[in-house]
Amino acid sequence: NAGVMQNPRHLVRRRGQEARLRCSPMKGHSHVYWYRQLPEEGLKFMVYLQKENIIDESGMPKERFSAEFPKEGPSILRIQQVVRGDSAAYFCASSPPSGSRNEQFFGPGTRLTVL
Amino acid sequence: KQEVTQIPAALSVPEGENLVLNCSFTDSAIYNLQWFRQDPGKGLTSLLLIQSSQREQTSGRLNASLDKSSGRSTLYIAASQPGDSATYLCAVEYGNKLVFGAGTILRVKS
Numbered sequence A: 001n002a003g004v005m006q007n008p009r010h011l012v013r014r015r016g017q018e019a020r021l022r023c024s025p026m027k028g029h030s031h032v033y034w035y036r037q038l039p040e041e042g043l044k045f046m047v048y049l050q051k052e053n054i055i056d057e058s059g060m061p062k063e064r065f066s067a068e069f070p071k072e073g074p075s076i077l078r079i080q081q082v083v084r085g086d087s088a089a090y091f092c093a094s095s096p097p098s099g100s101r102n103e104q105f106f107g108p109g110t111r112l113t114v115l
Numbered sequence B: 001k002q003e004v005t006q007i008p009a010a011l012s013v014p015e016g017e018n019l020v021l022n023c024s025f026t027d028s029a030i031y032n033l034q035w036f037r038q039d040p041g042k043g044l045t046s047l048l049l050i051q052s053s054q055r056e057q058t059s060g061r062l063n064a065s066l067d068k069s070s071g072r073s074t075l076y077i078a079a080s081q082p083g084d085s086a087t088y089l090c091a092v093e094y095g096n097k098l099v100f101g102a103g104t105i106l107r108v109k110s
Helices: none
Strands: A005-007 A010-013 A019-024 A031-037 A043-050 A053-056 A065-068 A075-079 A088-095 A110-114 B004-007 B010-014 B019-025 B032-038 B044-051 B056-059 B062-067 B072-077 B086-094 B097-100 B104-109
Touching: A005 A088, A010 A019, A019 A088, A019 A110, A031 A075, A031 B097, A043 A065, A043 A075, A043 B097, A075 A088, B004 B086, B010 B019, B019 B032, B019 B086, B019 B104, B032 B062, B032 B072, B044 B056, B044 B062, B044 B072, B072 B086
Parallel strands: A010 A110, B010 B104
Antiparallel strands: A005 A019, A019 A075, A031 A043, A031 A088, A043 A053, A065 A075, A088 A110, B004 B019, B019 B072, B032 B044, B032 B086, B056 B062, B062 B072, B086 B097, B086 B104
């Protein structure tokens, strides 16, 4: 049973370009979460999605950031017109369907560098 | 405001020592608490999850306790080994999200 998969592992973009980060949850998991770890800072929640629905986006910056989790395929975190301050490690986590509170399992992260 | 604090920020111990990492949280209305390990440049590995109704969880040399009323959790590592060197993160679940502490950087010297 493969764990949470994220790609790419490393992404370099120039200011103004778009970054697309992908996350495939663990098999059987229908909940996806995105977190950001800025240099020298702790992990911060960004968004929580279920299939085709954004449940909680209270941690998402108001502009340039969007997330989706389509019926088929991976979850995508999209950052438009990247700036240097977007350089960070972006982690995706997944958990099983609701019913009881369950662990979140994390992927290896995508390290975004904006030049 | 939901905040998670970890003490100490860094810890260096000789191999074989037992040690305790501390985590405190301001809002006691938690669903569960997770301890993670993060190696440099890597992702997070879940070590232990304690449900809000539980008092402790054990896995091998690790034991985590939870005192919800006082807003505290401890991670006890027995007989530490150099391979335990990593950053240990405490995360508290509130609703749909985990709120993380800043971590404790542990170095076990051989």
